[in-house]
Amino acid sequence: MADKQHLYLVDGSAYIFRAYHRLPPLTNPEGTPVGAVYGYTTMLWKLAQDLDDADGPTHLAVVLDKSSKSFRNEIYSEYKANRPPPPEDLVPQFPLIRDATRAFSLPMIEEPDVEADDMIASYALAAQREGWDVTIVSSDKDLMQLVGEENGARIDMLDTMKDVRVFIPEVEEKFGVPPQLLGDVLALMGDTADNIPGIFGVGPKTASKLIAENGSLTAVLDAAPDMKKSKLKERLLEGREMAELSRVLVELKSDCPLPIALDDMKLEGIPPEPLAEFLETHGFHSLLKRLGAGAGSPGRKTNLDPATPDTAGADPAAHGDSQPLPEMPAVDRSAYECVQTMERLEHWIARATAARLVAVDTETSALDAISADLVGVSLALGPNDACYIPLAHLNEGGGGSDMFAQKPEQVDRKTAMQALKPLLESDAVMKIGQNIKYDINILARHDIMVSPVDDTMIMSFDLDAGRSQDGIGGGHGMDELAERHLGHTCLKFKDICGTGKKAISFGEVPLDRATEYAAEDADVTWRLHALLSHRMPFEGAVRIYQRVDRPLIPVVAHMEREGIKVDRTELARLSETFAGEIGRLEGEIHEAAGEPFTIGSPKQLGEVLFEKMGYKGGKKGKSGQYSTDLSVLERLANEGAGIANKVLEYRQLSKLKSTYTDALQEAINTRTGRVHTSYSLVGAQTGRLSSTDPNLQNIPIRTEIGRQIRKAFVPEDGNVLLAADYSQIELRLAAHMADVDTLKEAFASGEDIHSRTAKEMYGEVTRDTRAQAKTINFAILYGISRWGLAGRLGVEADEAQAMIDTYFQRFPGIQKYIVRTLEEVREKGYSETLFGRKTWFPRINSKNQAERQGSERAAINAPIQGTSADIIKRAMVRMLPALADAGLPDVRMLLQVHDELVFELPQSDVAAASEVIKQVMADAALPAVRLDVPLGIEIGTGPSWDAAH
DNA sequence: TCGCTCACG
DNA sequence: GACGTACGTGAGCGAA
Structure with missing residues (x-):
């Protein structure tokens, strides 16, 4: 049997209006505005990339509005009459949309006197009649009328900006009625943008309620005379004619002549040459680079030979040159300024203050922020608009031992810090950094509290966690990001300072070299920020970044500076x-x-x-x-x-x-006499923190001998340590997310969850059945296999399988959750936490079974582990303000160990602080998410970390 | 630099 | 019929 055909119909005209309003105003090298074109191009690129996906397009066409007139104007002259003319800088982009479509070698449909919506309807239904699946790429609510399934052929919609698919349940959720009744709802509510009258005073809520109750528009209108007296009744009676007219206007015309045959929309792959030329013309270099590199190029890769001379030649990266974005010139290190006088420094500070956005990077003598000394600061205000301010440089190879060696001319560090402080602390100026937590901690030692901040590393993580399968920094290090997004190769630290015994500290690097390296870092950070911040709203990363991860930066920075005392x-x-x-x-x-x-x-x-x-x-x-x-x-x-x-x-x-x-x-x-770990906010793909140098998240606890080590973690004299744990948080979240009543009840009543599981599965609770139940509970969280469970329990695989069956039988919600999660990840490529954190699983559809199954297990676990991470992060963000509000400023938050927070506080604060901490942790999901289970918190205190448990 | 082992949640 | 056997981490060691 032939594979199922799947037609994608792109609503091009609607898309560019949306893209225009949501994208920054880019211009191409000739000065033509191309912001919307760029958005459109990336959208097509993304669709073409899905070509080989199970649910991707086999056929694709772009539908454009040729003129605004249609049959609707004949029956209602006011149709779309109050539309303002398109914005000035969008007008020149219309023809470019056509160029872009042609560059992708895609069929384009634009018929005079037919609206794109009607053409899409005609094609969608024609294809469905042939048994094809259809995806309409649009977010137009009118088109949602088409959604549905007919003889196994589906029509759905894809909103590429929000990355959501719309099928029957989504329509029902949005409008309260199935798609076939949507036209009636739309007719009642009208549409200001299209000037469809509807019934005055009836909006979406009332309209869907009326239709849902009465079953159709006619039924609503017929029922109006019998309604009890009300404003609504009057309006329905008065507006009957307008409603009926509206019904005709919102009806999609599905019998338009089809100018191109369905079969001619077959998508065979994208020839690279015309595309490369188009991308080059408009300065879309990041896409051009991907095209040249082959990786991530659209269409079947076999059709995109990286060795094609045209393409390779058009890719500057292939020749080691720098790689600009639209409107971004290539990195030019000779453009950077070395700031050596107060006068020039004041000048830069004034410009940065006016710009309200500045990339900042500090150079130091060592890697750890708590002990490293500040050697210099770089700033960037735009592409190639960057400087380096050396503050503690010695002469080349000076080493500092020769007291007669003359230091290079530079601004006095203390004076410079005083001058920079207002800029770096100004609420009106956003400071951008790559891992800015480091810079925050360095500058904190010079009495500068950098705020507000954006962090390109974390932005990259919130967009792309899991997408890069390997690489240092989880694929979010600056050199890697520069290569990936800018096609630019940064100077490497080791090229500047050397490695091993011959390594010199940054303070010994000659100023010209130091300026090239340091200012480049700030420049690249600025560019990455422009690129990533532009992607975030379209790729659903804003929520998790703004609400969870960004606010956490200063909190974690502070915890690192606090450190913990060890004996x-x-x-x-x-x-x-x-x-x-x-x-x-x-x-x-x-x-x-x-x-x-x-x-x-x-x-x-x-x-x-x-x-x-x-x-x-x-x-x-x-x-x-x-x-x-x-x-x-x-x-x-x-x-x-x-x-x-x-x-x-x-x-x-x-x-x-x-x-x-x-x-x-x-x-x-x-x-400080204390141990200061360094937390990575991008260390774990699920959103957990990780801890390094030293890792304080794996201090022994499970054996008596290991716990001796915890006894050495102590408070200062007069203080105690307090440890607050979420109890069974992942199982609680599983109960909520999989909606398992039995488990939810058990948590609500404070029952021992493993005992409850044992009772459900075996009918009786003994030490053995509880232990087995505990193992199974964890196995579920990690994505179970019969062999894995068999190994853990020391039983045969058959027996393990029987236990899994029993478990799923007793908790069918769990099995449903697993199936649903996997379906979603296979389709979208990522999993999501309750707070919207995405983790990508590029190997979820791998042909290699081991690889695929590994991804499946990780994908089952990620939403649970990730939601737990989101919750404790939210608690951390709220913790210190809550303690301060409660009059407890002396409570210090020191460590986080995934489901545990460790505090140091005066003995006298213990009772009051415990209450606050418990409250903040228990309510951390609110108000964004209301859990069906309580979050249990266990608190202990004592003269050591061991004693606090 | 890699694989192994083992510490934690 | 083989695959390879629970999720997420970081550190130290030996071997190459």
């Missing part, structure tokens, strides 16, 4: 104890093995166990090495291998010593 003496004592034990175990293991070897080497250990000592069941992984992980060693221990237990103990102690007791001592900051 160095206690850690040193533990290190020594561990060292003694490790030495003893090492001796015993070597003796058992009959020779000394490196126990920490899985390779050597495997050989000793499975070859020399002859234990059975050694399994080699793909690297050809024996596996010696926990499960293997535990099995050997059970089979009586004494050495296995010793190795396990050795491993545990080495881990604790090297990763924790030794490393944490090193991490104590000499200036």
Whole structure:
């Protein structure tokens, strides 16, 4: 059987009006406005990219309005009469829309005296009669009348700006009636934009209510005389004729002659040459680059040969040149200014203040913001309009030891800071940074509280989390973003400062080189900001960015500066104890093995166990090495291998010593005497934070010996630590999101959730059934497989499958949630949290089963884990203001560990602070989301982090 | 730089 | 019939 045909009909005219109003006013190299054209081009690009998708187009045509006149003007002269003329700078873009369509080699339909809507209706129904699916690319509510299914052939709509598909349920949700009754609703309510009269005083709400109640427009009008006396009754009686006229006006004409045959709309792929020429002409270089690179190019990739001379030649990036955006010239490092006098600095500050938008970047002597020294600041106000202000540079290779070495001319750092402070703190000036949390913390040490801020790294994350499958910084590092979006290769830090022993600090870099590097960073940040902020409203990233992630930046910055005290003496004592034990175990293991070897080497250990000592069941992984992980060693221990237990103990102690007791001592900051982690807001694809240098989110707790380390996390004298945890938050969210009444009730009544699960599944609660239920509950959150569960529970796969079946039978909502989530991710390419955070899964439709199934499991988990992350982030944003409002300014928020917040506070504040903290955390989803389950909070306090649990 | 192992939620 | 076996992280180590 042939694959199903799928026709996409693009409502081009309507699109450009919308694009015009929502896009910035770009111009092409000739000065012609092209903002709407650019939007239109990217929209076509996106559609063409879906060509090979299961639900993508097989056929596509663009429908344009040729003239504004149609049969409607004949029956109603006022039709569209009050339309204002199109804006001046949109007019020259109309012909360019046609050029763009031709550049994509797409069929274009524009018939005189026929409105685009009617043409779309005619084509849509014709295609549906042939059994084709149809997608109308538009957001016009009139066209929603066409939505529906006929003999298995669907007509739906796609709003590419909001990225939403509209089918019957969406129409019903919006208008309260199914699509076939929509015309009646529209006739009643009228339309100001088209000057369709409708009934005066009847809007969408009343109209859909009346139609839903009476079943049709005629029925509403017929029922009017019998209504009880009211304004509405009068208006219905008076307006009957107008309503009937309106009904005719909103009816789509579906029998227009079809100028192009359906089969001629077949989409075979996009020939690159005409497209490249068009993109070049209008300066759409970022698209041009993608076309040249092949990656992300529209249409079937086989038709877009990157080696085609025209295309490759048209791609400046192929020659290592810089890559501008529309209206953005190539990066020109020679344009940057090195600011060495107060006079020039004042000049830049004045310009930045006037511009109200400035990209800021700080250069420092080290990588961690808490101990690094400020060496210089760069600013950018536009493409190539950037400067570097050196503040603590030494002469080249000066090293600082030669007190007679002359320093380069530069503004005094303190004076410069005083001059910059009003700009960086001004509410009227937006400061843009790439990972600006770093700069916030550097400048905080110079008494500057940078605000308000935008962060290109986080914007990129909120737009594209998960889209890049690898790469440092999760694909949101500046060099990567510059390559991807600007086609520009940044100077690399290591090219400026070198690596390894020969590395110099930034303060030793000669000023000309330093200016090129530092000002480029600010310049590129400014450009990325222009590009990303433009994408955000169209790609649904504004909500999560504005409401959750951006407000979190100063909060997390503050937590990092707070740090937490660790008891160095206690850690040193533990290190020594561990060292003694490790030495003893090492001796015993070597003796058992009959020779000394490196126990920490899985390779050597495997050989000793499975070859020399002859234990059975050694399994080699793909690297050809024996596996010696926990499960293997535990099995050997059970089979009586004494050495296995010793190795396990050795491993545990080495881990604790090297990763924790030794490393944490090193991490104590000499200036503050505390440990300052660095949180990444883009570290985890689901929206969780991650913690590095040191990682304070994986301090041991599960074993008694590991918990010794938590005892070393302490408050200052007179204070206590307070730990507040969300209890079972992910299961609670699963109960809400999957709408499982049984689980929701259990949470509402404060029942033990695993016991409840056991009761539902096995009828009785014992230690065993509860433990099994707990495992299954977690398995569900992670996307279950019978083999995975079997492995965890130590049962056969068949038995595990039976348990999964029982679970789904008892909680059918869960199974529905999983199916629905996967369908949605397959279709849209991303999952979404309750707060609108997207995570992309580019491999969800992979042909490689393992890859695909991995993505499926991650996709099931992401909305739950991500929603949990959103909630605690919202709590963090509100926490300090809430505490301050409650008269508790001395409570300090120190750490976040995914579902836990750690505070340090005076003992006397504990009772009052606990209440506030609990309230803020419990209500963190509100008012945006009202959960069907309560969020339980557990609070503990004590003289150490361990004691607070 | 990679794979292995193991610490956390 | 093989695939490879629970989600999300970061750090230290040994081997190359």
